Amino acid sequence: MGFWKRLFFGDHTKLEDRQPNDTKKEPKQPSSAKLSANIDYLMNEFNRTSDLKIRILKKGNAALLYFESLVDQEKVQEAIFKPIELGDVEDISNLPHSKETLNLEEAITTLLRGHAIYMEDGSRKISQFKVTSSFNRSPEEPANEKVVRGSHDGFVENMMININLIRKRIENRDLNVKYFKLGKKTNTNVAVIYLDGVADPEIVQQIETRMKDISADMIHSPGYVEEFIEDQTFSPFPQMLNTERPDRAVANLMEGRVAILTEGSPTTLIAPSTFFMFYQASDDYNMRWYTGTFVRLIRLASFIIAIGLPAFYIAVVGFHFEVIPDDLVIPVKSSINEIAYPPIMEAFVMVVIIELIREAGIRLPQPIGQTIGIVGGLVIGDAVVRAGLVSNLMVIVVALTAIASFVVPSNELSTTLRLLTFPLIILAGTLGFVGIVFGFLFILIHLSRLESFGVPYFSPVSPLRIKDLKDTFIRVPLYKMNERPKDSHAIQTEAVGPSREWKKREKTGKPQTIESGTNQTTGGDQSVSSDSSSE
Amino acid sequence: MKKLILVLSTLLLLTGCWDERQFKNIKLVLTLGYDQGENGGIIETVSIPTIQRSSEGPGPESVQVISTDAVTPRDARDKVDQSISNTFDPAKVKVVVIGEDLAKENIYPTLDEFYRNPNNNLNAHLALARGKAEDILNFNSQSPTRISDYISGILEGAVAATHATGENLQLVCAELIEPGEDFSIPMLKIDEEQSVIKFDGMGLFHEDHYTGIDIPADQTTLFMLMQGKKGRVARLTKKVSDKHENEQMNYVTVNVMNQKQKLKIKAEGETVSADLKVDLKVRVVEYPADHLAESATVKELNQKLSEILTKEAEEIIKIMQEANSDIWAIGRQVKAYHPEVHKKLDWIEAYPEIEITPNVDVEILQHGIIN
Amino acid sequence: MQTQIGVGILSLPYELHLKAKQDGWISLVIGAAILTIVLFVLWGIAKQFPEKDFFQINDVIFTKWPGRAISLFYVLYFMAVSVLIVLLFTRLISLWVLPNTPFWILAFLLIFVCLYLANAGLLIIARFYTMVSFLLLLLIVLTIYSLQEIHLMYLLPVGESGLGKIMSGVPEAMMSFLGFFVSLVFFSKVEGKSKDKLKIMLAAHLFVLVYYLFTVAVTYMFFSTEELRLVPEPLLYMLKSFELPIVARVDLFFVSIWVVSVATSFTTYIYMAGLGVKHIFNKKSSPIIHFILCLLIFVGATLIGYDMGKMNRFGEIIVGIGLGATVAFPFLMFPIVWLVKRMKGKGAGQA
Structure with missing residues (x-):
């Protein structure tokens, strides 16, 4: 970055070390030339914490300070003592890779970041060495966002x-x-x-x-x-x-x-x-676009199912059983005939049971979690129906709802959906279809009212932008998505230029005009270095 | 705002449900029967299936059939309610059977209740019962099907085989109310010998009552074709010769593949006449007498069939005029296209007198995989 | 942007067209034709004041106090229409879906949801409308489903009921387009050139007309002439008799979708009334105004309740006022606008 800036703007003056955070605003405490005063100040600031290691060097004329718990001892050896032992430099303060400061407050922050500082008596200069130890997990695929095809790495804690x-x-x-x-x-x-x-x-x-x-x-x-x-x-x-x-x-x-x-x-x-972003998964873009579209439509249908199905069922059973088609009437009737509770209670019981099973399954270690799933799902489900507490139709409905809510690629939205089921169930239980319609109306109005950083939340649908629907309900081939969606407010709209010109050329027989360098991949450093924490 | 939502939800929770009709607390009625009662009242018969729940799907089923005397259908419903647990609801009624005697009166009062309340099923089939509807509903068939399924199955079968129009309550309503347009309803009868319920022709209606005259069951297919209606299959079996000793050899059975019906109404002055042209493209499915290898035989057969069917059509028209049942809505069409003629005529009296000339034209297109 | 306008009062036309019997559709076309002229007049008015909304225009041309009085009258009119919508809505729901539910619950639900939407402001309302206009397509599809059972015969003979009767159906027909007045009120709030806006207005008008005409024609052809007399909501009745393979009682779904259209038109009226009040009393905060308005509407509607006789009388009054306010008044306004504009122009020229 800096290189480019220098190249393009000739911005040589700003060449200085940069830190993850601006230290300029922090309070300044000039270091004193007296080593003991400096050490005292630091000790006090750290409330004499026990893991602040102070190594007195040069017979008490210099000190190396670091947090035992934050630094890697080997790195300390490597970075600070080895050069001296090898005789490359005589003095620690002269080590070339040190960063110097005169500000004790800055020293404090660097210490907290896992650096070691070196001070000498008689000099205000504080040398800082980066010797941070970091414990990193490898960038494995996140468990909650698995894909079938596509990259299998994930963000880590660093x-x-x-x-x-x-x-x-x-x-x-x-x-x-x-x-x-x-x-x-x-x-x-x-x-x-x-x-x-x-x-x-x-x-x-x-x-x-x-x-x-x-x-x-x-x-x-x-x-x-x-x-x-x-x-x-x-x-x-x-x-x-x-x-x-x-x-x-x-x-x-x-x-x-x-x-x-x-x-x-x-x-x-x-x-x-936007709302529909929660329904996109990176998988979609690795499939044939037909399949991608199909999967996406299924996901969106799952939204309706997840929040509407139990409500719909309750409304039908409690209010409008006329809508059941003729051939289904008798089976439905027979299944709910001898259930003790009204359907709305049934639904609540079942939804809560499912949530219980889910919650219990998440917190427990994997083998037990599975057992919970089996005990909860199969045994309770079956027993509840046999006992006549809940009709088997309700079990189907609630189970379908739960599955539909898990289809959403985003866990956040999935929990939201399960939560939204409840008000709709209540509305359906009191007013039937009319209640559901009002519930949906309210949700839709709410969605159209919502904004995320000035961008309408329900974006390509409300406000309607037909162009953007091609990556919302369906997924058109990638070369057709030539514009960025408007909802991100991108200032540069074109995303994909004409990329399938070869097809036209094949027809007309014109040779390819090679634009210099644009399409060639610049051979980047492909090896993934695990030690990427260097600043 | 948030408080308001809270208040709203509690309100809804507290006030409860006004219109809840728990499905499980309702006795479903799938078949209804109406008969003429004493002193102008009616007898309503309902069949209520009750299914026991077993752990694996629906269990054994018991059917309760109740008949009550009452003044009006709605009154009858209240009376039935008094004798069953919970209340019954005809919202999913599949078949409405009307007794012959009741149908001879105006049927609209009986059906009014169906039209007036929103949650009734206007898709229900309508059928007449030879004799009493009560008997049909009480009929204990040997087949394990429910009586509602049984009857609606018969009726749907009749529609598929081009014996009956698929009249439901809604479709009848238009024809019931509109003057100059009549309809016919399938007639059911109990065959005691074989212990089955049978489709027994179409009962012809005039305005709002049953005329007592039927199109017999073996003529209904042609009757339907004359109306331009064809079910999935329309099969006609006709006797085309007397030559053969073996009776079976004298008959031909054809499947109608394609049919075209055209009714031309001529109205001049005070005379209305109509030409009915029915073109049938058929496939021979059974004809043991000949092998139809030569086109001359086919032609002959075409001619013969056309003649026979035209004659039969004339008979049907005669029956219809006798019953004063204006199935083709000729009256309404005269009103629509020749309003001045219609004004001059008293249609109810004029209809039996008008001249309707049928002309059935049969053409054999295929004769199966053998000649 | 405003295509949704006026579609709310869906069930109204059928009921009222019965005046002209099977020729009701002619009344509809005549009504629509008259309204097109009115639409041009409205456009003519609004074009003169591209920056101002309807209430501000009132201020300018009738001077401050009379203008405000007129604005107040319109606010009251809008509120009355809102009350009428609430009444029609609750009546239909109680007839078709929930016969025992108390009036106030249904009215409350409708008003509450619409209040939530109206408070969001015009931009959100417009966004929401464009979104739900897709539901109209669904309604049309449902209607198309019934095409299999229609008889063209029932529309004939044309003109049987006579010119007088056809004309008597015209006001009713026009009533069903009541929403067109919205275009005047919101004219300035919509971006775009006035020509384009006129195009949009006309397109919306045409769409509504075609939609109405389609439903009216279909229902007329489905029901026999005599039968139609018996059925106040023929469209619903027609759908009721169909059974789709998955669900029976299509009418229930139709009503459910219809609720959305009602909600949109109701919101429009609340918003318009709110705009007027805001202008008259120089207030800024619209949520409170809307809330008060809704409360008044709610009380007003509850006073009438399910009483059909009262409601019909109320409806007739509103129709009368509505014709005056939205059809006659613009014609009156137009020359005044023109005069005022000219005088102002001269005054400016002399000074």
């Missing part, structure tokens, strides 16, 4: 690796990363990533302002950030997309959206997001 994963996919100088330090006490690193020149600067600006407004002690997961910056916290619908998949994040960045990464969590927030 933000730097995550950014690395993104940058590997977008080799573009316009990819912009902005760091924030949120949480007054936890000082969590948060990164805002967007593609400059594609993302709407207004939205980026808005996200930044909202981020800066956060004043909380602790930001320990993206959920925190989400609730602080989203438009409508009282809406049941998630207004930011959560994903742990780099490819999904990248696809959204390319559409002109903004990704928000948090240190310590693999979950990335995507904003602005």
Whole structure:
């Protein structure tokens, strides 16, 4: 990045070390030339914590400070002592890879980041060495967003690796990363990533302002950030997309959206997001487009099923049994004839049972979780019907609803859907179809009212934009998606140029005119380095 | 806002459900029968199936048949309610059977209740019963099917085989009310010998009552074809010769593949006449007498069939005029296309007198996989 | 953008067209033709003041206080129409779907949902309308399903009921297009050139006409002339007798979708009334105004309730006022607008 900037703008003056967060605003405490004073200051600031290791060197004239718990001892050896032992440099303070400061406060932050600092008596200079130990999981495929085809890596808890994963996919100088330090006490690193020149600067600006407004002690997961910056916290619908998949994040960045990464969590927030984004999975783009469309239609149908089916069934059984077709009347009647409770109670009981099973299954270790699933699903389901507490039709309905709600690629929306079932069940139980219609009407109005960072939430449908429907209900072939969706407010609309000219050429017989270099992949560094945490 | 939502939901929860009609608390009535009662009242017969639930799907089924005397159908319903557990609901009624005697009166009062209340099933089949509807409903067939399925099965079969129009309550309503347009309803009768219920022709209606005159069952196919209606199969078996000793050899059976019906109405002054042209394209499905290898034989057979059918059509028209049943809605059409003629005529009296000339033209297109 | 307008009062035309018997569709066409002229007049008025909404125009041409009085009259009129919509809606629901549910529950539900929508502002309302206009297609598809049983014969003979009767059906026909007035009120709020807006208005008008004509024709052909007299909501009645393979009672689904159209037109009227009130009293906060309006409408509607006689009388009054307010008044307004504009133009020229 810096290289490009220098190349293009001749911006030589700004060449300085940059940090994940701006230290300029932090309080300054000039270091003193007296070593003991410096050490005392640091010790006090850290409340004499036990894991702050102070190694006195040079017979008490110098000290190396670091957090035992944060640094990698081997790295300390490697980076600091080995060069001296080898005789490359005589003095630690002269080590070339150190970063120097005169500010003790800065030293504090670097110490907390896992650096070691070296101070000498008689000099105000503080040398900092990066010797952070990091424990990283490998970027495995996230368990909650599996795909059949497509990339199988996922974000991890280390933000730097995550950014690395993104940058590997977008080799573009316009990819912009902005760091924030949120949480007054936890000082969590948060990164805002967007593609400059594609993302709407207004939205980026808005996200930044909202981020800066956060004043909380602790930001320990993206959920925190989400609730602080989203438009409508009282809406049941998630207004930011959560994903742990780099490819999904990248696809959204390319559409002109903004990704928000948090240190310590693999979950990335995507904003602005729309309702239908929650129904897209990266799988869709790896299939034939017919299949992709089919799968997507099924998913959208699952939305209706998930929130409407139990309500519909209750309305039918409780109010309008005329709508049951003639041949089905007797079977339905026979199945519900001797159930003790009204259907609305049945539905509640079953929905709650399913939620119980689900919740129990998630928290328990895998083998037991499966047992719970079998005991809950099969045994209870069967027994409940045999005991005559719930009709078998209701079991079918509720089970279908649960399955439909799990079809949604996003876990957030899936829980929302299951929650929305309840008011609709109540409405259906009191007013039948009319109640359901009003319920749906209310949800639809709510969806049209919702906005995510100034972007209408229900976007390609309301406001209607027929062009964008081609990646909403259906998925047209990729070369046809030549424009970015309007809902991301991308300032550069064209996404795919004419890519199938060869077909025309085949017909006309014209040779290909090669544009220099545009289509050739620049041979990037393909090896994935696990040590990507270097700043 | 949020409080309002909360208030709303509690309101809804507290106030409960006004119109709830729990499906499980309702006795479904699938077949209804109406008969002439004493002193102008009616007798309503309902058959209520009750199914026991067993762990694997529907269990054994018991049917309760109840008859009551009452003044009006709605009154009868209340009386039936008094003798069964829960209340009964005819919203899913499949078949309405009307006794012969009741049908000879105006049937609209009996059906009014069906039209007036929104949750009645206007798709229900309508049928007449030779004798009493009560007997049909009480009929204990040996087949294990439900009486409603049994009767509606017969009626649907009749429609598929081009014996009956698929008249349901809704479709009848238009013809019941509109002057100058009549209809016919399938007639059912109990065959005691074989212990089955049988389709027994179409009962002809005039305005709003049954005339007592039927199109016999073996002529209904042609009757339907003359109306331009064809079910899935229309099969005609006709005697085309007397030559053969073996009776079976004298008959031919054809399947109508394609049919075209055209009714031309001429109205001049005060005389109305109509030409009915029916073109039938048929396939021979049974003809043991000849092998139809030569086109001359086919032609001959065409001619013969046409003659026979035309003659039969004349008979049918005679029956219809006798019954004063204007199935083709000639009256309404005269009103629509020749309003000035219609004004001059008293249609009810004029109809039996008008001249309707049928002309059935049969053409054999195929004769199966052998010649 | 405004295609949805006026479609709300779906069941109204059938009921009223019976005046002209099987020639009701002629009345419909005549009514629509007259309204096209009115639409041009409205456009003519609105074009003069591209920046102002209807209430502000009133202010300008009738000077402040009389203008406000007229605006107030319109606000009351809009509210009365809202009440009528609530009444029609609850009556239909109670007849067809929920016979025992108390009036206030249904009225409350409708008003509540619409209030929520009206508070969202015009942009959201418009977005919502475009979305739900797809449901209209569904209604049309449902109607098409019934085409298999129609008889062209029932439409004949044309003109049997006589010109007088046909003409007497015209006001009723026009009533069903009541929503066209919306275009005047919202004219300034919609972006675009005035020519384009006129096109949109006409297109919407045409669409509504074709839709009405289609349903009217289908129902007329489905039911016999005599039978139609007995059936106040023929479209529903027609659908009732069909059975789709998956579900019976298509009419129930039809009613359900119809509820959405009712809600949209109701919202429009609340919003218009709210706009007027805001203007008259120079208030800013619309949610409170809408809330108060809705409360008044609710009370008003509850006073009448399910009483059919009262409702019919009320409806007739509204139809009368409506014709005056939306058809006659623009004609009156047009020359005044023209005059005022000219005088102003001269005054400006002299000064």
